[in-house]
Amino acid sequence: xxDYVSESDSDYTSYWRDWFISxxxxxxxxxxxxxxxxxxxxxxxxxxxxQYYQYALDLVTDVFDxxxxxxxxxxxxKSARHLYGLVHARYIVTTRxxxxxxxxxxKADFGKCPRVMCHSHPLLPMGLSDVPSxxxxxxxxxxxxxxxxxxxxxxxxxxxxYFGTSFHNIIFQVYPALIPAKSAERYVPRVYGFKVHAAAxxxxxxxxxxxxxxxxxxxxxxxxxxxxxxxxxxxxDDDDLDEDEGLALGEYSVAQxxxxxxxxx
Amino acid sequence: MSTSSGVPESWxxxxxxxxxxxxxxxxSExxxxxxxxxxxxxxxxAMYKEALxxxxxxxxxxxxxxxxxxxxxxxxxxxxxxxxxxxxxxxxRRHHSRIASDLSVIESSAEMLYGLxxxxxxxxxxxxxxxxxxxxMGHFGVCPRTNCNxxxxxxxxLSDIPGEDTVKLFCPSCLDVYVPPNSRFQxxxxxxxxxxxxxxxxxxxxxxxxxxSAGESVxxxxxxxxxxxGNEMLNGMYARNLAPGLGPNxxxxxxxxGFRVSEMARSGPRMKWLRxxxxxxxxxxxxxxxxxNAQSxxxxxxxxxxxxxGHPGHPSARRLRQQRRNQNGSPMAVEANGAESEL
Numbered sequence: 213x214x215d216y217v218s219e220s221d222s223d224y225t226s227y228w229r230d231w232f233i234s235x236x237x238x239x240x241x242x243x244x245x246x247x248x249x250x251x252x253x254x255x256x257x258x259x260x261x262x263q264y265y266q267y268a269l270d271l272v273t274d275v276f277d278x279x280x281x282x283x284x285x286x287x288x289x290k291s292a293r294h295l296y297g298l299v300h301a302r303y304i305v306t307t308r309x310x311x312x313x314x315x316x317x318x319k320a321d322f323g324k325c326p327r328v329m330c331h332s333h334p335l336l337p338m339g340l341s342d343v344p345s346x347x348x349x350x351x352x353x354x355x356x357x358x359x360x361x362x363x364x365x366x367x368x369x370x371x372x373x374y375f376g377t378s379f380h381n382i383i384f385q386v387y388p389a390l391i392p393a394k395s396a397e398r399y400v401p402r403v404y405g406f407k408v409h410a411a412a413x414x415x416x417x418x419x420x421x422x423x424x425x426x427x428x429x430x431x432x433x434x435x436x437x438x439x440x441x442x443x444x445x446x447x448x449d450d451d452d453l454d455e456d457e458g459l460a461l462g463e464y465s466v467a468q469x470x471x472x473x474x475x476x477x
Numbered sequence: 478m479s480t481s482s483g484v485p486e487s488w489x490x491x492x493x494x495x496x497x498x499x500x501x502x503x504x505s506e507x508x509x510x511x512x513x514x515x516x517x518x519x520x521x522x523a524m525y526k527e528a529l530x531x532x533x534x535x536x537x538x539x540x541x542x543x544x545x546x547x548x549x550x551x552x553x554x555x556x557x558x559x560x561x562x563x564x565x566x567x568x569x570r571r572h573h574s575r576i577a578s579d580l581s582v583i584e585s586s587a588e589m590l591y592g593l594x595x596x597x598x599x600x601x602x603x604x605x606x607x608x609x610x611x612x613x614m615g616h617f618g619v620c621p622r623t624n625c626n627x628x629x630x631x632x633x634x635l636s637d638i639p640g641e642d643t644v645k646l647f648c649p650s651c652l653d654v655y656v657p658p659n660s661r662f663q664x665x666x667x668x669x670x671x672x673x674x675x676x677x678x679x680x681x682x683x684x685x686x687x688x689x690s691a692g693e694s695v696x697x698x699x700x701x702x703x704x705x706x707g708n709e710m711l712n713g714m715y716a717r718n719l720a721p722g723l724g725p726n727x728x729x730x731x732x733x734x735g736f737r738v739s740e741m742a743r744s745g746p747r748m749k750w751l752r753x754x755x756x757x758x759x760x761x762x763x764x765x766x767x768x769x770n771a772q773s774x775x776x777x778x779x780x781x782x783x784x785x786x787g788h789p790g791h792p793s794a795r796r797l798r799q800q801r802r803n804q805n806g807s808p809m810a811v812e813a814n815g816a817e818s819e820l
Contacts, residue, residue: 326621326655328645350623357748359729360621363658378733384744394747399654401676408676410712413761421750434741
């Protein structure tokens with residue numbers, strides 16, 4: 213019995229990356245290939261960023277065999293996590309890395325968009341800066357194209373540089389089929405069914421901006437990505453009509469009634 | 478358990494202290510006891526009478542006589558209103574006393590009834606006051622959107638009809654609605670808060686500084702800034718409070734290796750309008766603009782509409798305000814003038 217436990221224990225700790233990505237709070241990370249980590253080219257410049265770089269790298273690649281006290285071990289452990297994060301930012305924009313993150317995205321490992329009109333669209337992790345230790349990780353929703361704070365404080369403490377500012381945009385360039393259909397569906401504040409003037413004026417202005425953009429794109433023959441009928445942009449009054457009908461039926465209003473959310477391929 | 482006066486915790490306060498019921502305000506008994514406030518709820522809630530008794534902690538044993546009286550009254554006044562279900566449940570109750578299964582039905586009816594009363598209560602003067610205290614204490618959480626910078630949110634429903642959708646959080650900073658972060662709120666019916674409360678709250682308390690995050694204490698606009706900057710009124714609210722989380726610097730700009738992603742790219746930005754706001758928000762004063770357009774038929778009109786679409790801010794706010802003073806064709810413009818003359 214003792215043997216069994218120690219064996220599984222050593223097994224467990226021998227794969228540092230396995231342990232790292234499966235530990236609580238690290239759900240956003242994918243596993244970096246051994247090949248990628250051992251290619252020095254991929255680590256260019258990181259030796260100045262990470263303390264005890266060589267030991268940290270040894271730990272990440274499971275060849276660490278330095279005899280040291282717990283304090284030193286803890287420091288190296290911390291460096292190893294930092295190193296892993298920085299390599300992670302580079303790895304996830306490679307072909308293999310993108311594929312791994314795509315799998316996690318499909319499983320909604322990064323959470324779902326809190327915005328009601330996004331209908332729980334899966335999120336992607338992103339950084340607001342590529343410089344380490346400057347901004348914590350945020351979550352990007354491709355449907356509303358906005359960024360949100362992670363729900364859990366464990367995730368909110370992760371460095372945004374471990375994901376970078378580019379990854380979530382690159383993944384949609386590499387997998388254009390993943391781009392969700394955009395929707396004009398939105399919330400309109402109401403009091404006893406009547407729209408509130410100030411908010412309604414802003415909504416009208418924003419809808420004008422949207423329709424201008426869609427006309428602009430159509431002129432350039434670029435697909436706008438809106439799934440609602442392309443012709444609806446001609447009549448600006450259509451929106452209002454739809455809303456009023458919605459009101460009469462006692463529903464909350466949507467600017468343009470839209471079908472179901474685009475699911476990931 | 479019992480306080481010095483010997484009164485145990487009321488049903489209302491125990492309901493409001495349940496896990497997941499943190500958004501609820503305690504409805505005052507006076508409000509519930511006023512029949513006018515309950516108009517029409519009889520037909521929406523099964524076992525209405527028992528549920529109401531439970532909410533008000535009226536002992537069912539004691540008031541058998543009262544109940545009969547009430548029933549007779551009801552039959553006299555509106556016999557047809559008490560049809561089908563209501564009548565049957567009362568008939569049953571007369572024959573056998575309340576049993577355990579009955580209690581659980583009444584309990585769920587009471588929760589439904591309380592929720593529906595709550596929807597009305599929080600739009601009343603007393604109720605919205607209680608909700609404002611809860612808002613100040615940050616009981617309703619914060620907006621998850623990064624650019625809203627932890628603005629306090631308000632609980633709202635997307636429907637006034639129970640059973641359709643759960644409670645959502647309305648962010649006054651981006652005028653959007655979000656799913657509460659904790660799953661325990663996914664059992665709370667949105668109709669218990671209603672569609673009206675969120676917007677009505679902002680109209681009732683226009684002076685909260687909405688740009689303040691939950692970490693900071695609530696301040697009132699007029700007291701916070703006496704400089705007059707942003708204190709002008711627009712469309713019936715403080716211009717500063719119109720979606721402070723939106724606008725040119727509050728829109729996420731997608732970039733790859735530092736380069737902005739073009740709108741012409743297939744994966745390019747398409748949703749910026751949703752988080753946009755004119756740099757010069759006086760262009761939203763549609764009543765004034767309409768009046769201006771009617772007044773002058775020179776080329777200025779076209780320029781104006783161009784400004785609205787692409788390049789806001791060409792006519793300076795000062796000039797616009799001057800023009801607004803010169804005309805008072807619409808009620809909105811009059812209101813704006815009134816607010817400005819105070820400054």
